[in-house]
Amino acid sequence: MLYLIAAAAGAADAPPGWIQWVPIIGMIAIFWFLIIRPQMRQQKAHAEKVAGLKKGDQVVTAGGLVGKVMKVDDDYAELEIAQGVRVKAVKSTIGDVIPPAGKAKADA
Numbered sequence: 341m342l343y344l345i346a347a348a349a350g351a352a353d354a355p356p357g358w359i360q361w362v363p364i365i366g367m368i369a370i371f372w373f374l375i376i377r378p379q380m381r382q383q384k385a386h387a388e389k390v391a392g393l394k395k396g397d398q399v400v401t402a403g404g405l406v407g408k409v410m411k412v413d414d415d416y417a418e419l420e421i422a423q424g425v426r427v428k429a430v431k432s433t434i435g436d437v438i439p440p441a442g443k444a445k446a447d448a
Contacts, residue, residue: 390431393417398438401429406438 393399397409399419407419410426417434420426 389437390434393431393434393437398440399434400436400438402433402435405429 393409393412395409395411398406399409399417400406401419405419405421405427407421407427407429409417410420411418412431415431416428417431418426418428
């Protein structure tokens with residue numbers, strides 16, 4: 341008799357197989373919305389900022405150099421870091437555009 345009760349309890353309906361994938365899909369969604377998506381937004385904003393460089397902008401490079409844009413090409417920007425001292429920088433290494441004195445940053 342105990343054998344029949346144990347067999348009946350083991351024969352209960354098992355959950356569907358797709359239920360095992362729900363936690364994995366949930367983790368992927370969390371990574372997407374908390375990590376990947378914001379990083380893609382930042383990359384897009386940086387690319388737009390670099391694409392909009394023009395002569396006369398004050399910029400900071402990824403290496404920490406502060407300079408004034410003198411000339412802009414497709415891939416390079418010529419920066420004047422001191423009077424008469426010009427360097428050529430790859431546009432993608434420009435970290436930020438410094439707003440003119442007296443104006444606050446838009447995202448601050």
